[in-house]
Amino acid sequence: MSVDCTINYDLPDLHISRQLLLRNANWLMRKNNVADHNLSVLLVDDEEIAWLNKHYRKISGPTNVLSFPLSESLFSELGDIVISVETAAREAKEKKTTLHAHLTWLLTHGLLHLLGHDHERGEKEAIAMWDLEQKLITELQNTGSNPMTHLAINVDHVATVRNARGITEPDPVTAAAICELAGAAGIVVHLREDRRHIKDRDVILLRQTIKTRMNLEMGANKEIIQIALDLKPEMVTLVPEKRKELTTEGGLNVAGQKKKLAKTIAQMTKAGIAVSMFIDPESKQIQASHDIGATYVELHTGRYCDATNDSERNNEYKMIAASADEAYEMGLRVNAGHGLDYQTTSRIAAIDTIEELSIGHAIITRAVYVGLDQAVREMKKIVSEASMIV
Ligand code: PXP
Numbered sequence: 001m002s003v004d005c006t007i008n009y010d011l012p013d014l015h016i017s018r019q020l021l022l023r024n025a026n027w028l029m030r031k032n033n034v035a036d037h038n039l040s041v042l043l044v045d046d047e048e049i050a051w052l053n054k055h056y057r058k059i060s061g062p063t064n065v066l067s068f069p070l071s072e073s074l075f076s077e078l079g080d081i082v083i084s085v086e087t088a089a090r091e092a093k094e095k096k097t098t099l100h101a102h103l104t105w106l107l108t109h110g111l112l113h114l115l116g117h118d119h120e121r122g123e124k125e126a127i128a129m130w131d132l133e134q135k136l137i138t139e140l141q142n143t144g145s146n147p148m149t150h151l152a153i154n155v156d157h158v159a160t161v162r163n164a165r166g167i168t169e170p171d172p173v174t175a176a177a178i179c180e181l182a183g184a185a186g187i188v189v190h191l192r193e194d195r196r197h198i199k200d201r202d203v204i205l206l207r208q209t210i211k212t213r214m215n216l217e218m219g220a221n222k223e224i225i226q227i228a229l230d231l232k233p234e235m236v237t238l239v240p241e242k243r244k245e246l247t248t249e250g251g252l253n254v255a256g257q258k259k260k261l262a263k264t265i266a267q268m269t270k271a272g273i274a275v276s277m278f279i280d281p282e283s284k285q286i287q288a289s290h291d292i293g294a295t296y297v298e299l300h301t302g303r304y305c306d307a308t309n310d311s312e313r314n315n316e317y318k319m320i321a322a323s324a325d326e327a328y329e330m331g332l333r334v335n336a337g338h339g340l341d342y343q344t345t346s347r348i349a350a351i352d353t354i355e356e357l358s359i360g361h362a363i364i365t366r367a368v369y370v371g372l373d374q375a376v377r378e379m380k381k382i383v384s385e386a387s388m389i390v
Pocket of ligand 1: 154156190217237239247278298336337338339340358359360361362
């Protein structure tokens with residue numbers, strides 16, 4: 001029937017996505033043929049689980065998960081699973097896994113207890129339960145419910161170097177192919193009104209040659225909208241554009257121009273193009289993006305990257321992590337980018353609700369020293385490892 005997930009703790013540093021847990025819990029229920037039952041998942045802190053542990057099991061101290069079966073109930077109630085997110089976070093660190101991956105394991109473990117499995121009844125049962133757990137988790141991972149963060153590469157600055165000489169090299173089209181061969185999951189280009197780097201010829205050739213996904217960054221102006229509609233990239237990212245800026249400065253003020261942007265989204269959607277809004281990590285902008293029908297938001301990571309001390313960077317990080325979860329829980333898909341480099345990327349890639357990172361300048365800069373293929377592979381390794389390990 002339904003899974004109910006209640007968050008009952010106040011630990012501001014532990015960001016979890018209820019939506020992601022619900023999705024995994026529903027999948028586990030279907031897989032174990034109990035989708036027509038009710039399940040309650042309660043996420044608590046160590047203090048609360050320690051109280052339950054003492055009260056019901058006469059054991060002192062916190063534990064990671066407790067299951068309370070209600071198998072005799074008349075109402076197809078499976079029962080309650082209580083998880084201490086505090087213990088889960090500690091264990092995830094020790095096991096070098098993400099908090100969500102570990103919570104999913106605890107959820108699976110708790111559910112198998114509710115279904116009658118018990119590892120405390122002897123070695124044979126313990127092994128059978130462990131095997132089943134591993135099987136379920138592996139299958140769940142393969143369904144894509146625990147997605148790994150993707151790396152999309154922005155090749156604008158290859159064009160910047162080319163344009164400095166007004167000739168044909170280096171070519172962003174060739175660079176995009178090298179990025180894809182080195183493992184990029186997508187190519188991003190920004191066709192600016194002033195064509196300062198990427199030109200019309202580039203987007204036309206890129207559209208024909210990109211084998212992964214093309215993400216066209218653009219201001220919502222008439223001429224560029226028409227080019228996007230003709231080109232039909234897999235997605236467009238709407239950004240604010242000022243002629244005098246060196247690069248995109250702040251996020252798009254979606255809340256302040258909902259009507260205009262809703263029209264652009266409707267045009268793109270009709271043409272089968274997904275739309276992302278490049279926004280600062282703020283509730284107001286997330287809500288507005290959702291209201292007008294965007295599929296994605298791309299959270300601006302510039303302030304986090306530019307922070308000059310740890311406390312400022314931590315605050316910016318928290319805002320990005322909380323915004324990613326908020327957007328995800330609203331049903332938006334979440335990307336992030338701007339200013340990310342070989343030091344700052346890992347923490348952002350570890351946020352489970354972020355699907356893709358858009359990185360340009362740092363990779364093209366490193367490519368000057370070590371070659372584009374190696375620069376991409378090094379960044380891809382950072383992103384893949386971070387999205388698996390906290
Ligand atoms: N995302 C958006 C919306 C951007 O405008 C840019 C810069 O073109 C990037 C990501 C990539 O930023 P950077 O080049 O600093 O990695």
